[in-house]
């Protein structure tokens with residue numbers, strides 16, 4: 148069988164799919180890696196000890212299928228019930244499950260099985276649309292495409308702030324009945340933070356499910372978790388990857404109404420969260436003081452780096468995340484990417500019209516930030 152014949156076995160949707168492109172994970176020695184918003188500080192000594200102690204004969208057993216102990220701890224932290232929480236293999240898994248759970252693929256809606264009232268009592272729900280602002284997390288369109296759903300992309304304002312409900316109504320592009328709306332808050336890749344008040348106004352106007360993706364919220368001034376407990380159609384997505392130094396273990400979670408959470412549980416893999424990941428996340432919650440001290444350090448470095456780059460002529464956007472979006476001077480952002488790489492510093496550049504003039508720079512340690520400033524000075528001096 149040749150490659151063309153094999154290719155034909157793949158569904159056309161998959162053949163034509165533009166897959167998500169993750170940030171590079173190069174194996175170059177001595178590289179300063181500021182491209183994937185990882186935390187520069189390791190997990191706490193207590194978390195490392197707990198994970199090490201768990202690498203024993205238990206590895207032959209399946210882990211708890213619902214990450215029960217972790218959900219109990221998370222429920223305590225967020226003052227809700229374990230039924231309000233689903234844990235996933237990273238929040239990415241849960242974002243994908245949300246698309247599967249709440250959105251009809253185009254053309255497959257079955258008229259023989261009328262859809263019951265949605266979370267807000269709308270008999271017409273669900274529809275086929277996944278909606279999000281641009282720019283935001285570049286995984287959302289890929290998830291919609293994988294599912295064969297339709298996409299509604301609505302631009303943020305030029306300064307990456309959220310349009311008000313009145314502006315969205317006037318703009319006529321926003322779908323207040325979209326089956327699923329993703330809002331990245333704080334926004335990625337701009338780092339712009341949004342107030343709970345404006346997010347609530349948007350949620351209230353929305354008739355379908357809203358996922359507030361708070362992957363970076365621990366570096367922000369406020370979070371909108373209470374909206375998930377106040378409005379039944381709102382889910383808040385969190386992750387242990389960024390603020391809690393656990394990318395490697397892949398643990399994220401949703402908080403929301405038990406009915407939506409139960410629906411998501413129905414369609415996940417039986418053992419979707421690996422055992423060491425569960426144990427690491429539980430130990431993390433027992434050691435929050437360590438992590439909160441790291442948030443402070445990262446925020447301090449973010450503000451320092453923003454000031455230093457501004458002095459060098461960069462236009463740095465205000466950030467509420469563990470990265471900044473900055474428009475570099477003198478050369479194109481794409482050229483800066485290479486010039487920094489030549490100096491063993493890896494940052495991220497997105498080839499999308501709204502952001503192609505910027506670099507997205509993850510906040511590393513203070514030493515890494517200083518190395519970046521030094522390299523930028525050298526590049527400008529040439």
Ligand SMILES: Cc1ncc(COP(=O)(O)O)c(C=O)c1O
Nearest residue numbers: 237238239284335362386388399
């Ligand atoms: C906005 C946003 N949401 C979710 C994620 C996924 O995080 P996780 O590692 O929990 O899958 C990312 C990762 O880059 C992100 O930027």
